[in-house]
Amino acid sequence: MDWTVKQGFEIEPFLQQLVGEARALPVSGKVADYIPALAQVNPDKVGLALATVEGKLYSAGDSTTEFSIQSLSKILGLVMAMNRIGDSLWQRVHMEPSGLPFNSIVQLEYEHGIPRNPFINAGAILIADVLASHYSASRQAFISFIRKLAGSDQIFVDEDVLQSEKQHGSRNAAMAYLMKSFGNVEGDVDRVLDHYFYQCSVNMTCEQLASSLTFLANRGLQPVTQRVICSRRDAHRVNAILSTSGMYDQSGEFAFTVGLPAKSGVGGGIVAIVPGYGVICAWSPRLNHFGNSCLGMHMITGLAEQLGLSVY
Known part of the structure; x- marks a missing residue:
C-alpha cells in the first residue's frame, strides 16, 4: 500500500x-x-x-x-544462521523474552547454557558460534552479506570500536565460556568472540x-x-x-x-x-x-x- x-x-x-x-x-x-x-x-x-x-x-x-x-547486527547474524542450519538452530537458542538485562548471566546458568532468544547478548554469541563454525571466514561472509543487502562496498568495521569491544568484553567472554561448559558453544571461544565483536563494530x-x-x-x-x-x-x-x-x-x-x-x-x-x-x-x-x-x-x-x- x-x-x-x-x-x-x-x-x-x-x-x-x-x-x-x-x-x-x-x-x-x-x-x-x-x-x-x-x-x-x-x-x-x-x-x-x-x-x-x-x-x-x-x-x-x-x-x-x-x-x-x-546489536542491530544481531538481526543480520540471525538471518544468516537460519539460512545456514535451518530449524536445528532452535534447539540451541530459544525465542522467549528474557525479562532480565541483555547481558545477564544468571538466566543462562539456570537454563543450562541455552539463551532465551537470539537478541540478548548470550543468544547473539550463540549465533556467532553457528556462523564461525559453518563459514571458513565468517567475518568476511558477514560483511559481504551486509554489503550486498545495502548495495554498497563502502561498509566497514570501525577498528577503534572493535578494539574497545575486545578490551572490555569480559562479560561476553564469561557467557561464551559458560555456554561452552554446557556444550552449547561448539567452536573455539576466542574465534566466536572475535566474530561477535566484529559484527557489532x-x-x-x-x-x-x-x-x-x-x-x-x-x-x-x-x-x-x-x-x-x-x-x-x-x-x-x-x-x-x-x-x-x-x-x-x-x-x-x-x-x-x-x-x-x-x-x-x-x-x-x-x-x-x-x-x-x-x-x-x-x-x-x-x-x-x-x-x-x-x-x-x-x-x-x-x-x-x-x-x-x-x-x-
Missing part, C-alpha cells in the same frame, strides 16, 4: 519535522560509555530514514552519517540500514533486487522475536505504544519493521536506562502514529 497517497501528504518533510522536534527536546539520556570508543561519539546527532517495499527512500537529519550498529547509516532490512517487511524478498534473502516463514519468525525481545527490557512497552517489530543497539540506532510497507531507522546516541535511543524512540513513535503503522 502506498501510504504517501493514502495519507495525502509527503513523507520527507514530515521526517524533517520529526528530526527538528527531536532536536528541540530537553536533553535526556547518555551515550554508552562502557565501550570507550562509543563514548567519543557526538551525542547531538539525529538521523531518520524510511525505506519502503516499493523501493522508495526518504530521510532527514544525519541519515547519511555512519554509526556503530552494535560495523558502521552503517540510517539509509543503509533501512534499505538493507526491507526484505523483512516484504516476506523475505528484497524489493529492489528481487533476491530471496530468507523464506517467508523465517521473515515471520524474525519479526515475531523482534516484537517480543528486540527492545531489551522495553520491548513490551514498545509493542504497547508503537506496535512494530523493532531492534535497538547501544550505538543509538533503532530499526522498526512495518510488514508490507517498509523499514524505519532512527539514530541518536543518547540512551535511556533500558539502552534504547531516547530521540530514536520519540521519532519512530511519532512516525508510526502519524501513518497508523502499528501491526496490531
Whole structure:
C-alpha cells in the first residue's frame, strides 16, 4: 500500500519535522560509555530514514552519517544462521523474552547454557558460534552479506570500536565460556568472540540500514533486487522475536505504544519493521536506562502514529 497517497501528504518533510522536534527536546539520556570508543561519539546527532517495499527512500537529519550498529547486527547474524542450519538452530537458542538485562548471566546458568532468544547478548554469541563454525571466514561472509543487502562496498568495521569491544568484553567472554561448559558453544571461544565483536563494530547509516532490512517487511524478498534473502516463514519468525525481545527490557512497552517489530543497539540506532510497507531507522546516541535511543524512540513513535503503522 502506498501510504504517501493514502495519507495525502509527503513523507520527507514530515521526517524533517520529526528530526527538528527531536532536536528541540530537553536533553535526556547518555551515550554508552562502557565501550570507550562509543563514548567519543557526538551525542547531538539525529538521523531518520524510511525505506519502503516499493523501493522508495526518504530521510532527514544525519541519515547519511555512519554509526556503530552494535546489536542491530544481531538481526543480520540471525538471518544468516537460519539460512545456514535451518530449524536445528532452535534447539540451541530459544525465542522467549528474557525479562532480565541483555547481558545477564544468571538466566543462562539456570537454563543450562541455552539463551532465551537470539537478541540478548548470550543468544547473539550463540549465533556467532553457528556462523564461525559453518563459514571458513565468517567475518568476511558477514560483511559481504551486509554489503550486498545495502548495495554498497563502502561498509566497514570501525577498528577503534572493535578494539574497545575486545578490551572490555569480559562479560561476553564469561557467557561464551559458560555456554561452552554446557556444550552449547561448539567452536573455539576466542574465534566466536572475535566474530561477535566484529559484527557489532560495523558502521552503517540510517539509509543503509533501512534499505538493507526491507526484505523483512516484504516476506523475505528484497524489493529492489528481487533476491530471496530468507523464506517467508523465517521473515515471520524474525519479526515475531523482534516484537517480543528486540527492545531489551522495553520491548513490551514498545509493542504497547508503537506496535512494530523493532531492534535497538547501544550505538543509538533503532530499526522498526512495518510488514508490507517498509523499514524505519532512527539514530541518536543518547540512551535511556533500558539502552534504547531516547530521540530514536520519540521519532519512530511519532512516525508510526502519524501513518497508523502499528501491526496490531
